[in-house]
Amino acid sequence: MSLAVIKSRALLGMAAPQVTVEVHLANGLPSFNIVGLPETEVKESKDRVRAAILNAQLNFPAKRITVNLAPADLPKAGGRFDLPIALGILLASGQLQVKNIHQYEFAGELSLSGELRPIQGALAMTFGLTQEAMSEQREPPIVILPLDNCVEAALVSNARVWSACSLLEVCAKLRSPEAQSEVEVDDTLLSVLDEQELDWSDVRGQLTVKRALEVAAAGGHSVLMVGPPGTGKSMLAARLPGILPPMSEVDAMESATVQSSAAQFKPSNWKKRPYRNPHHTASAVALVGGGSIPRPGEISLAHHGVLFLDELPEFDRKVLEVLREPLESGEIHISRAARQATFPAKFQLIAAMNPCPCGYLGHPTQVCRCSPDNVLRYQARLSGPFLNRIDMQIEVPAVAVSDLNKMSLGEKSSSVAKRVCTAFDRQIKRQGVVNARLSVKQVDSYCVPDDAARQLLAKAMGQLSWSARVYHRVLRVARTIADLEGLDTIGLPHMAQAVQYRRALKTV
Template identity: 55%
Template sequence: MSLATLHSRALVGLQALPVSVEVHLAPGLPSFTLVGLADTEVKEARERVRAALTSAGLRFPHDRRITVNLAPADLPKEGARFDLPIALGLLAASGQIDPAPLAAWEWAGELSLSGALRPVRGALAHALAARAGERGLVLPTGSAAEAALVPDLAVREAPHLLDVVAALQPEGAVPLLMPVQEALRAPPVSPDLADVRGQAAAKRALEIAAAGQHNLLLEGPPGTGKSMLAARLAGLLPPLSPEDALEAAAVRSLQAGFDPRAWAQRPYRAPHHSASSVALVGGGSPPRPGEISMAHQGVLFLDELPEFPRPALEALREPLETGRVQIARAARSSEFPARFQLIAAMNPCPCGHLGNPLRACRCSPEAVARYRARLSGPLLDRIDLAVVVPVLAPTELEAASGGERSADVARRVAQARDRALHRQGVPNAQLEAQDLTRHAPLAPAARALLQQAATKLAWSGRAYHRVLRVARTVADLAARDELDAASVAEAIQLRRPLDNPG
């Protein structure tokens, strides 16, 4: 047989689109041509495959004209994932292995020069796409464990090209490749809220943010515990559903692979304030996910918020609303999920000590105004909660207790979140404006208070609806169906730092 066809997939964003790897051998001048809109990494497969076959003691057809077509021809292909199907196609086309079993599986893997198989990027995304078909999936040992997280999909692992060849012999067949062993999953490890002394108002805001999936801004002088509080938000969030856990893990597998031991754990990302807009939102060629997508279904913590580049912060505005990011380039565009929960921290002024009773502020009013003006109104409009984290005197800090443990707060959060999901199907932060009237009914006193605050503080329509969503969460934590004046008053109070930035 001079023609062999195998099945693989190319990554385009989070999608893994089907690719047919067609290998044809013909008489003529010896050559090795690879076509099908392949990038440099894919074209380099010619040398890797040639060396791997020779090192493994297999015959490379040096005397034939070799043509490898990656179809469809208009779909860009990148990475070294096609090494394994190209090598197997050469072996099948030259009669060294039986081509019949190849059609029942999809193949992906990078070849070393010795024939060992190396992990590939996006194995979990590949597995999610393959689940919809009728084929199983064969991957290198380093990638198979994450792909095996996908239910209802036959996944086999192989450490070396010779293991695959042996399994394809008439007495073998691919099912004899080792099924993937389930990885030992580490229990979630999250710092405890009880470690933070005092700061009852900030802890309450953290609980409300976790219950309703609201964005939160912590403001206060250095050393007051803002970073400690942010690190504890992920431990308060409800467990991920299997489908949400798969999607979050698939995004992370696009960068450096996903560790199956961290299965179903909420991601927590804390990029440095020097991060560019591409680092935060994603980009490059081919497009790769940024920090906001890597934090999908988890927490994105931006410390020193005003120090981030202005374009990077403004790029967050659309993903905060839609939960997705579209990266458009001249050659192609990709979409990544970005349903993250933002928690940000900032100092009150450039020196950090405005309002600190223990140290005097050295900043002029003009310097404070310029510092706070780095955050645009539209961005602040998309933050639901803000709380001041004050300085505690040493005597107060010593006398303050740690308060409740994360596990106790998480139970209340889970009950409030279940209440919202049962009522409307989404967390309160994702409740559409047109549904607020039905799902967030206001008592007369609460309505009057909310309208009075909206008029006095000159809220936009978006700010008004965000306060209403926060009040809905406060009522859910208290197991109340109707929003009373106390729920609305607390929601208004938690927005005051955003409305009065001085």
């Protein structure tokens, strides 16, 4: 009888808990059993592993094979355990001899020919093991992964990653570890050409709306744009990531880890603000995440980026209501009968809608065909609690022909981004977070208006029947406007502008 122990990692939400793969060979009738709460994909690995070993011209032992995936109470899913199971069989049968096998961790799906296929969550796996090693003040283990996963895994600082294309190549690397080198990230894979990005100057006119979105970008505020069709709402939303501040190393790693856990990370998107634009037929689970095996939804895939919801009233009302808690907390807790997971969701919500069913309410040339009752019913598809959580609600008017005919394209994204970055750095230096994420206590400390601004806000609160939540959100927006001007005190012009950014809908 012989036993082999291999280290690997599971994927549970954003976490990558360690899994010990124990392979035991015993005499008796040939069999192959996998225990330790495996899902269907893991159970099916028996056939993949057997074929991969045989097609690699290795011997599959005619023994009683038992594979235990510990801990036994942790669900295991996916094909990521194919490689460690195959290596465990080779070690236990004596076909492979490796010293210090505990210095390695393995993950990879095997094809029937023995080739390695990419897995889900490679970056999350590498990030988890390096964090554990740092907390225990030890050197992180070497991670051996399929070649297609190595670029994303190597983005983790201090990670030690080896790439392999097949089971035989893994065996060769383990037999001669001194001849192997760690994977290094090629900067050309991470580069994004500037000319491929959408530019702010593509949108003609709409100077007032552009100013509002500049404020939103500087402070991380959510925005609802209300206007007739064809006024540039979608174009402006798509170009907003181009004026957002650069991502820090920590933010980029968080965003990439979420995308990796959903198998949607691309190396070319490294340190690039995500932009998600789900269709209005999306379900609540697609938007916030879920499933029997919890997976991140659109709000988590937009972490540290932009979530754009076009045609907002066309979304199911129950779908929009699930956004209320994440907009406040910046994370989403998914609970199912067997599993629970928490995903980050610090996204910037940008939404767009028409003012009425036909879309032409208030249009200077087109005639609106909607009755007042139809307009109110259309706008009432958005609940008051949901609208309360949107910082800025602005009107996007029809573009004048004179603006469309102008040869000058206006200000470019690069110049707007400089002002946004200056205001952003000012906020981080002062309070550590963007203004949209200020707590109530921080609002009292950092969002102090002068007497005239305070009186204006009090008057607006009384006349417009705003809630305490709206009161604090207007103060945060006013603080951002003052930061764009480099001022410490919120003055009357800043407050007046912030108040105007809450008056796009008559029903609000």
